[in-house]
Amino acid sequence: MNYADLFRVTLPETALEIAALLVLVADLAFLRKASLQAREMVASILGVVGCGAAVALLPLHAGGGVSYPGSTELMLSTGGYSAIAQVGILMLTVLTLFLVIGSEFTQHVGEYVAVLLMAATGGLLISGAQDLLVIFVGLELLSLGLYILTAFAKSSEKSAEGAMKYYLFGGMSAAFLLFGFSYLYGLTGSTNLHEIMRGLYSGNVQSASPLLYVALVMVAAGLGFKVAAVPFHLWAPDTYEGAPAPAAAFIASVSKVASFALLIGIGTAAVHVFDNLRNASTVTFVVGPIPKYVGFAGPWSVVVTLIAVGSMVLGNLAALAQTSVRRLLAYSAIAHAGYILLALGYFSHSTASTNAVLYYILTYGLTTVGAFGAVAVVERNGGSDRMDAFLGLYKRNGLLAAVMMVLFLSLAGIPPLVGFWAKFNLFAAVLGVNRGVVPFTIVALAVAMSAVSLYYYLQVLKRVFVMPAADPTPMKGNLVTMGVLVVIALAVVVLGCLPGLLQAWMGSFYAGM
């Protein structure tokens, strides 16, 4: 490794940081007297330009990265799944930036956008991270940003409460994660994911396998918190409810994409553990069945699958009882995380699982940004995210009602919307890895649970379309917000009708590898 390499690979992150600083300078130095709307406009546009620059600087097809001095192992990977996740993170960040325009939750626009961009930087970093320390630093950068964003609505009690809960849970889970990482380091003597995976097959580790299991559970707890998987999900409903809408959209989309990209990284390292050995001709590799609970992949798969089943069952059932749309979205996010974790529990050697997970999380992120945008519009007009605030929306704002129909049906997985393809893709990937009775039963459970989910999504749509409005005055949305929502809804429909588009786009990232 040399620092020029590191700098080259982290150019996108640098671009985002520079944009964050520029936003601060512009807002604090030049726009002190300007109107809130103008400041939001300038800050968002600067942020969007920063994201654009980051995309332009992304080493897309490099298929390389930064390695350690004197080793071929990567510290930060580029190209492939990392690049897809990074582009996704930046695009979703752009959308959440647009949602800031016209919002009134804070006077400190510059700080808000700067923190948001820095959190996105953390997301970019963990998408490519292959080293425990890089993972931890990136994760903390992301998380700290999210805690601040959640608390940004200073006049709202719920915002403070949500942020406090988020912070306390987050701090604890970071401690768990670090604890698990330290065990992994202790067992294998390395902080590199690939070396750890290989090291875990050595004899000394086998004799200490209880320690490995403790480490795995700790790591799962730390990462499960990030993706809001059961039983580490308790922060999600309060945070989703309390955070200002654009921040909630960011937490629900960008942070999820980044965290799942990290999980993909771990999964990929786990299933590709012997690839390099096979390539090195000096090592004779005895091919034979490896016992299932030796090494990393087997036990990890069990842990992740358990979390997945818990999440999809509890998330869907708890969502049935919600009366706040934000909390409903939070529980549905837990359920969706469960589906995705299932594909991470049954992870394929080929890129099939990786692509299925990315497809799901990117389209889910897109849909959920739209959902929070719609909630934000209703909140600004009705002052609440209760289901009853949505009554008769079709009459108050037909466009918004149509957008909500598309987004919520996509979340429920109704074809031909993109959410359906994501689910199909994901479940097909799981069955592609293992067609045994257990994965099949779990997939059947997941499909059944998505039938449950239709009920609560329809509860919202019922209020939007069926029931009469309590207050029939027209509901005006901010022009930019409505524009973003329409674009998202169109994307959900178009990507749903032509699912090959996104797959082809993702496929193009692997071309150089």
Next chain:
Amino acid sequence: MLAWTIYISFAGALILALMPKGNAALARWFALAVAATGFAIAIAGFAAGAGQGRVTIVDLPWVASMGIRFTLAADGISRVLVLLTGLAATAGVLFSWNIETRTNEFFAFFLALIGGVYGVFLSFDLFLLFVFYEIAIVPKYFLIAIWGSTRREYAAMKLALYSFVGSAMVLIGLLAAYATSGSHSTGLVDLANANLPVSFQMWAFPLVFIGFGILAGLWPFHTWAPTGHVAAPTAASMLLAGVVMKLGAYGCLRVAIGLFPHGLDAWGWSFLGIGSWRDVFALLAVIGIVYGALVALAQSDFKFVIGYSSVSHMGFVLLGLVTLKQIGVTGAVLQMFSHGVIAGLLFAIVGRVVYERTHTRQLDELEAMHLGKRLPFAAWAFVIAGCASMGLPGFSGFIAELQVLVGSWNAKPWWTVAAGIGIVIGVAYTWRALQKAFFSDRLPRPDEHPKEGWPKFDPITWPEIAATALLIAATVLVGVYPRVLLDSIEPAVRSLLAGGMQ
């Protein structure tokens, strides 16, 4: 050409959704134009396809990486059911002529539902079929929840959840078949040729059959049907009974029986004479026939009578399918057409012609109104429709039920005996409803007698007459000259039974 039925329906739905609100007449005429065009295309496609086997209409790669293709094709069965859909859609629009609230949206959802139904009947890729099948769920929910009557929100949600649970079961079967076949294709033909292992078919068949059967009113999963039919606005109950239940039956035939024929093989052991999934589903179908008829006999709400009669009649379809005999399956397909027309007509008379004027559907209250004299059009239309529903010769139901009974006699005689009892009860409940609603002698009690004389009913409008005539003509035509459909159905059934889909 038939593919255009799908495209124009969805395009029509989209245009109606975007049309400026407030001009109900324009929306109606536009919807009628779209539905009638679809019907015309269906007739032309039916005529052009006479004597041909399966004709591929469109075949494009859709999701290349997963082997999913956009395959639309039509064989004799599809063409008949597309014809039925066009007929039901046109009649449905005519019977919805009096919808005044949110007219644009009503017809937009209506046409979206129709588009999905056309799509299911024409898809020859399992995946595409499933997509269209699910597209049909959402409009049903809104049609009932917004424009419905009695407990509409409950009925709409129940219908949506039942449909979605059914389609979830189908999705599981689909995923499993896709994963097991390993052929990297979801084409119906490819999957049928994939030599799926018998052990797999043994559990996939009941899963998918029940999944589709839920929508076909398979007992004991039929309970959505009466509540849904009763709550739905007239056009929606016509579509529900007329074509949506046929989606389920069609799925049972095309997907469950077509892809997993070995699922019907004997288990090798038997319990109380039940030795295969075929016996199980035949038993459920027979129970559905008798149970539906008995419950219809006891109803006090006119529309519930028709709702339960649908369960009974759909039992004939399912029974015909599991006979696996040429004549039985042919009869089942013909019964799909026949019931689609007759149930549509019955629901239209009860829900539109009678209810919109009397504002009650309670048979006891109708009894006092002497509708036979005051609404002769409704009475005569119901007499004809009732005769058709009872399965009198000269109407389509006769040929269809006869074929199903012959087929089931060939398979297992006791099925026929039980189903025959169902027919007898069918005569009874139709007669009872007819007599009570239209030809009762009961004089109104003093408290029922209105103070200012009996109100004059609105005159019968031309759309009602036109649509009634259309439906009666269809059932009589098929009843008198069944070959018009049988020539098309028989070869398709033969090839389907002979070798699955090959």
